[in-house]
Amino acid sequence: MNHAWIHPQWPAPTHVRGLSTTRQHGFSEPPYQWLNLGSRTGDDPEAVRLNRSYLQEHAGLPGDVFWLRQVHGTVVVPAHAGGDEPEADAVWTDRPGLPCGVLTADCLPVLLCDRRGTCVAAAHAGWRGLAAGVLEATVSALPAQPSELIAWLGPAIGPGRFEVGDDVREAFLQADPAAADAFTAGRRGHWYADLYRLASARLRALGVQSVHGGGFCTHTDRDRFFSYRRDGETGRMGTVIWLAR
Numbered sequence: 001m002n003h004a005w006i007h008p009q010w011p012a013p014t015h016v017r018g019l020s021t022t023r024q025h026g027f028s029e030p031p032y033q034w035l036n037l038g039s040r041t042g043d044d045p046e047a048v049r050l051n052r053s054y055l056q057e058h059a060g061l062p063g064d065v066f067w068l069r070q071v072h073g074t075v076v077v078p079a080h081a082g083g084d085e086p087e088a089d090a091v092w093t094d095r096p097g098l099p100c101g102v103l104t105a106d107c108l109p110v111l112l113c114d115r116r117g118t119c120v121a122a123a124h125a126g127w128r129g130l131a132a133g134v135l136e137a138t139v140s141a142l143p144a145q146p147s148e149l150i151a152w153l154g155p156a157i158g159p160g161r162f163e164v165g166d167d168v169r170e171a172f173l174q175a176d177p178a179a180a181d182a183f184t185a186g187r188r189g190h191w192y193a194d195l196y197r198l199a200s201a202r203l204r205a206l207g208v209q210s211v212h213g214g215g216f217c218t219h220t221d222r223d224r225f226f227s228y229r230r231d232g233e234t235g236r237m238g239t240v241i242w243l244a245r
Helices: 045-058 127-132 134-141 166-175 177-182 195-206
Strands: 016-021 076-078 090-093 100-104 108-114 120-125 149-153 163-165 183-185 190-193 210-213 237-243
Touching: 016 108, 076 134, 090 100, 090 134, 100 108, 100 120, 108 134, 108 195, 108 237, 120 127, 120 134, 120 237, 127 134, 127 166, 127 195, 134 195, 149 195, 163 166, 166 177, 166 190, 177 183, 177 195, 195 210
Parallel strands: 076 090, 149 210
Antiparallel strands: 016 237, 090 120, 100 237, 108 120, 108 149, 163 190, 183 190
16 A cells, blocks of 8 residues: 555545545655645756656556646636646546646645546635635536535645634635534634535535545644645645546
């Protein structure tokens, strides 16, 4: 078993393949050690190229990952349309052999597929994207009914470490007052936000009832995960999904 990968525990069809990387293994030097997949972090481009090649070879990917230029927005693109890292925060495909990926270092990566395994998607959901509707846009883009979708929540900053201000809490409460359950009071004017609970509630409100994963904390688990909040200058993990041929 390669401990560089975390495999989703979810009831997806066997030909739906997915994983999240950790920082373990790889070629990057501090502060990006070791398996940094982010090309816009300040890391040596050759090290990032080697890391992406390592991922493809050792995780058994069928080809290059279709990565995005992520901007904390709600744009969803089809990987089968091609392009070189388009500006978007979610990607989907219904074509076998085309890995779709997002990069994170505290934000929440979300994988989606339908129960028949005809389409897959990966979404980058930090608090801005969640509040703006990136999961709603991703579910809408998929050629499957929400009730037929299965979701997996990958490694993100945990609820005990993600401190936000009143503005972030209000952004969620304006859309759904019940989102108050995902915030725990901290010091005055600050709250601890549970990205997993916020994302799960949004997905279930859309009709996606099969939601799995969660329980990670990129901030506290220094050995396995990069964390922007913890370290500032750091690498990025990848969360990838594809349909096997």
